[in-house]
Amino acid sequence: MTLRAFICFFVVLLSVSAHGASAQSETRATGVEKADPAILVADDVYLDGSEQLVATGNVEALYNGRRLYASEVIYDRTEERLIITGPIRIEEPDGQFFVLANSAALDREMNNGILRGARIVMDDQIQLAANEIARVNGRYNQLYKAAVTSCRVCKTGRPPLWQIRARRVVHDQQEKQLYFDDAQLRVLDTPILYLPRLRLPDPTLERSTGFLVPSIHNTSLLGFGVRVPYFIKIGDHKDLTLTPYLATETRTLEWRYRQAFYNGKIEFNGAFSDDDIGTDDSRAYVFAEGTFYLPRDFVLRFDIEAVSDDTYLLDYDYSQKDRLDSELEIERARRDEYIRGAITVFQTLRDGESNETLPTGVINGEYERRIPLTNALGGELRLGFEGHGHFRNSSLNTDGPDFDPFADGRDVARLTFSADWRRGWTLPAGVLAELKLGLSADFFRIQDAGVTSSSEESELTPEAAIQLRWPLVKTTQAGSTHIIEPVVQIAWVGGRNPFVPNDESTQIEFDEGNLFATSRFTAPDRRERGFSAAYGLSWSRYGVDGWQTSFAVGQVIRDELQTDPAGGAAFTNSSGLQDRYSDLLVAGQVKTVNGLTFTARGLFDEDLSTTKAEARASLINKVAQIGATYIWLRNDPAENRPGNVSEWAFDANYRISKHWSGQADWRYDVASDEPVRAGLGITYANECVDVTLSASRRFTSSTILEPTTDISLTVGLRGFTTKTRDKSYVRTCKN
Structure with missing residues (x-):
């Protein structure tokens, strides 16, 4: 900085300090807090007459946490206006987005004014470019003839992979929302969708009500359909996602509810269906789980699993489970003590099993205590208690195989007390x-056991x-x-x-x-x-x-x-x-x-x-996650296994190139010499888009199941729907 610039800058600092002292005095007198004083740094600072302060060369200004970089700034004291020559960069106090422009005319607080040839960059992800941006009250940015994209824009003149063109875009910095007028979604500069009005959350907002990424599906069982999820922000700590699934053979509403508490969280997932493939017109399921941290180190957990019929979960690929369990559990684990109590309800979906004769209600309680012994005996004493009970809906007292619906209905209760002394040398x-x-x-x-056991032992x-x-x-x-x-x-x-x-x-x-x-x-x-x-x-x-x-x-x-x-x-x-x-x-x-x-x-x-034998080989590194498993079990009717089990399973996720990756999974029953399940998928991902095409086939069949094929396509626009956290997918511009 030259001597003249230093003297002028020193005068500015003195005036700013005086203004700050005056503001502090006024704050003490009125009780109203005033804004922080402005700070200006440049290569050359001088006064042009008595009304204008001119700063040129690497200008940097700071006011109320907002930082300005420019080539030249002229401050007109009479109009309290800044005339700025670019290139300009304005950074907001939260650091989540900044503005780039060629020139600007703003008020002293940089809250109101016009920026020309401007761009807004949000969360280092979304770019909003316009011929002109009007700033209003430090809250709204109005962009005219705007283009919005999260794709890397190079100086080659080629259009981005996708963009949203609009006559006007309003960015509400307080609500963190983007409002579009006369919006067009363009792919490679070709319009494919027109929306007169559109609202999207800006990428700095973690949760906001609105649509999520839709997906297209085609299955041999349900036909062609589309899923369109809609996210509803109920509050800061709870939300609801509704996903209509409309296909040739089904009308389904999927839903998810989440809520966080001070000491825990809950999540419910479910669906209601009206389809043409089941025996019932209406079908439904619900899965729920929750965890709560109670006083004195106790943890309360629950999970609920229920479904209307045996094949609903497999028909819609919601779950592969064939036995459902709902449980309420309380547990505490300390260094020398363990306590657990649980109530569990089972529901079987297996062909040939009956909920009447299987133990559907189970109660468990456990207590274990370790007591170090410091006397001559030494070692430690372990005291334990275990209580167990399981109940069947059937009250028949004849015994038989579990797959027979008229087999038995015995109920069993057990109490176990134990004491162990252990010492090492x-x-x-x-x-x-x-x-x-x-x-x-x-x-x-034991109750309802007939002659198969004693009633008490x-x-x-x-x-x-x-x-x-x-x-x-x-x-x-x-x-x-x-x-x-x-x-x-x-x-x-x-x-x-x-x-x-x-x-x-x-x-x-x-x-x-x-x-x-x-x-x-x-x-x-x-x-x-x-x-x-x-x-x-x-x-x-x-x-x-x-x-x-x-x-x-x-x-x-x-x-x-x-x-x-x-x-x-x-x-x-x-x-x-x-x-x-x-x-x-x-x-x-x-x-x-x-x-x-x-x-x-x-x-x-x-x-x-x-x-019995099992083996697994896996490879996990930066480009591949590949695993293969083989299982062999000898036939054993006592374990409900009439034939040998011999099965291969394979799963893989391989990054083919910078932007392409493939997925595959496969299960093959060697004993019956037929496949069980197979799936293939391919994903293209860069900094602005994520496209996944997948196909899967379930080959198994039974009296209640038939083989199905599923093909799905999901397209996500990164920036709004998903974040680009992995920078290795970001494209680079060629010189």
């Missing part, structure tokens, strides 16, 4: 030892177990770390299994999580009795290059076969635990630095034949 050579002593008491009450179960672990660690010269840990456990469980029906421990999973449990049943209505031993070996490697490898193997050995009180084996033939020597459990995982992960687990009998 470190032995020579680094061997870790743990001793466990426990005592459990189970009480059962109780059992006292003592147990003891000792476990030895020997973790061995080695670090190689290359920096890799190897951890080998052999484990062996010897356990004894006394008592007998009571003469009660097996309603809880029907599905047994034998894996690394329960290899060293004293009982691998899922509930206390059954327990493993007698002496048993379990051994295992795990190995892990952590490489300096990011590779991770792990492997585990284990087996359980018992002194006698586990039998059921009603006769027969306690474990199913495919559980891996049906013999004195369990199947060999083998599991492993490999993770690479480039995002590739391979996980496998399996059970192998004495002939090394597979009982």
